[in-house]
Amino acid sequence: MVRLLKNIFDFYLNASIHVALAVYALSWITLKEFGLLYDDSVLYFIFYATITGYNFIKYFGLAKFHHRSLARWLKVIQIFSAICFVLMCFYAFQLSTKTLWYLSVFGIVTFLYAIPFLPKKIFLDDQKNLRSISGLKIYIISLVWAGVSVLIPLINADYDILKQEVIITLIQRFLLIMVLMLPFEIRDLNFDSLKLATLPQRIGIKNTKTIGLLLLVFFFILEFLKPEFHVNEVVAVLLIFFLTALFLIFSKTNQNRYYSAFWVESIPVLWLVIVLVLG
Numbered sequence: 001m002v003r004l005l006k007n008i009f010d011f012y013l014n015a016s017i018h019v020a021l022a023v024y025a026l027s028w029i030t031l032k033e034f035g036l037l038y039d040d041s042v043l044y045f046i047f048y049a050t051i052t053g054y055n056f057i058k059y060f061g062l063a064k065f066h067h068r069s070l071a072r073w074l075k076v077i078q079i080f081s082a083i084c085f086v087l088m089c090f091y092a093f094q095l096s097t098k099t100l101w102y103l104s105v106f107g108i109v110t111f112l113y114a115i116p117f118l119p120k121k122i123f124l125d126d127q128k129n130l131r132s133i134s135g136l137k138i139y140i141i142s143l144v145w146a147g148v149s150v151l152i153p154l155i156n157a158d159y160d161i162l163k164q165e166v167i168i169t170l171i172q173r174f175l176l177i178m179v180l181m182l183p184f185e186i187r188d189l190n191f192d193s194l195k196l197a198t199l200p201q202r203i204g205i206k207n208t209k210t211i212g213l214l215l216l217v218f219f220f221i222l223e224f225l226k227p228e229f230h231v232n233e234v235v236a237v238l239l240i241f242f243l244t245a246l247f248l249i250f251s252k253t254n255q256n257r258y259y260s261a262f263w264v265e266s267i268p269v270l271w272l273v274i275v276l277v278l279g
Contacts, residue, residue, distance in 0.1 A: 011073070011076070011077075013258075013261050013262060014073070014077060015051065015055065015077050015080050015081070016050065016051045016054035016055050016058070017051060018261070018262060018265055018266075019050060019054055019265055020046075020047045020048070020050035020051045020054070021047070021269055022265050022266070022267075022268040022269055023046055023047070023050045023145060023148060023149055023268070024043055024046055024047040024050070025268040025269045025271065025272035026145070026149035026150075026173065026268045026271075026272075027042070027043055027046050027148070027149045027152070027153050028043055028153075028272055029149075029268075029271060029272055029275055030149060030150050030153045030154065030169070031043075031153050031157070032275050032276075033169065033233060033275075034154065034157075034159060034165075034166075036153070036154075036157045036159065039153060039156060039157065041091050041094040041095060041156070042091075042095060042099070042152060042153050042156045042157075043153070044087070044091045045088060045091035045092055045094075045095060046148060046149070046152065046153075048084045048085070048087045048088035048091065049088045049103075049148075050148075051080075051081060051084040052081055052084050052085045052088050053107075053110045055077060055078075055080075055081040055084075056081070056110070057110065059074060059077065059078070059081075095156055096155070096156055096158070098155055098156075098158075099152060099155050099156040102147075102151060102152060102155050103148075103152060105147075106144050106147055106148055106152075109140065109143075109144055110144060137198070138178055138181050138185065138198070138199065139178075141177065141181060142174050142175075142177040142178045142181065143174065145173070145177045146170055146173040146174040146177055147170070149173060150166070150169050150170045150173050151166075151170065154166060164226070164227055165226045165227055165228070168222050168225055168226050169226075171222060172219050172222045172223070172237075175215045175216070175218055175219040175222075176216075176219050176240075176244070178212075178215060179212045179215050179216055179219070179244055179248060180244065180264055180265070180267060180268075182199065182200075182208055182209070182212045182248055182251070183247060183248060183251035183255070183259065183260045183264050184260045184264070185198045185199055185200050185208070186200050186205055186208065186251045186252065186253060186255075187251065187252075187253060187255050187259070187260050189201065189205070189253050190253055199211065205252075205253070209248055209249060209251075212248045213245055213248065213249075216241055216244060216245055216248075219237075219241065220237060220238065220241045223237045232275075232278040232279065233275075235274075235278060236271060236274045236275050236278055239271075239274055240267060240270075240271045240274070243267060243270065244267055247259075247263065247264050247267070251264075
């Protein structure tokens with residue numbers, strides 16, 4: 001029974017369900033912060049699109065070269081991803097045309113992140129995609145997460161995304177995602193190619209944590225620059241500030257396999273729970 005539960009939990013993580021729940025949570029937080037109603041079409045689209053996109057990025061290379069000899073678990077994930085793709089398309093038809101245009105930008109970036117397309121002179125490895133460009137990975141992921149979780153729900157609600165509070169929220173979300181990625185980069189320090197030039201590779205673990213904490217301070221300070229001040233939102237941001245800081249401080253290269261993949265990625269979900277509880 002324990003083994004079965006562990007297999008189900010591992011599938012939950014490996015099939016990108018957990019990361020999709022995190023993006024879904026951040027998107028719902030956006031709607032709550034701007035006083036907008038729950039939008040099932042855009043939130044469910046984001047959830048299924050995240051699963052589709054992440055599994056495409058993670059397993060594209062494996063499936064491309066070993067399609068006939070795929071391990072059983074990978075075949076199950078492929079089938080699951082195909083189902084999520086169909087559901088993503090179903091909810092896409094319920095979104096506004098304007099939303100779909102903006103989504104296409106993030107979709108193209110995700111596609112180029114996994115597919116080889118770069119000219120040989122800027123190759124850093126045999127991948128030949130955006131992911132292989134030195135030091136770019138953390139910024140691409142942060143940009144896509146921030147853009148999807150902040151802009152897409154607002155655009156679909158026909159909210160003016162050029163307002164000051166939207167820009168501040170977008171920057172906040174970008175900074176938070178960057179910090180949430182640092183425990184992953186610390187974890188992978190001994191396995192990532194040096195050509196990727198991740199932050200821990202360039203400046204070391206201690207300095208990476210220092211930079212991360214400074215980014216968190218900016219993340220928190222920005223909350224006070226918004227035109228409208230809400231105590232509940234400040235309290236929620238403060239709690240997430242401390243929680244994220246703790247996970248960053250205690251992250252290490254030989255961390256438990258679930259430390260980043262589950263606990264760190266649970267922070268957006270916990271943020272949503274806090275927001276819902278505080279009302």
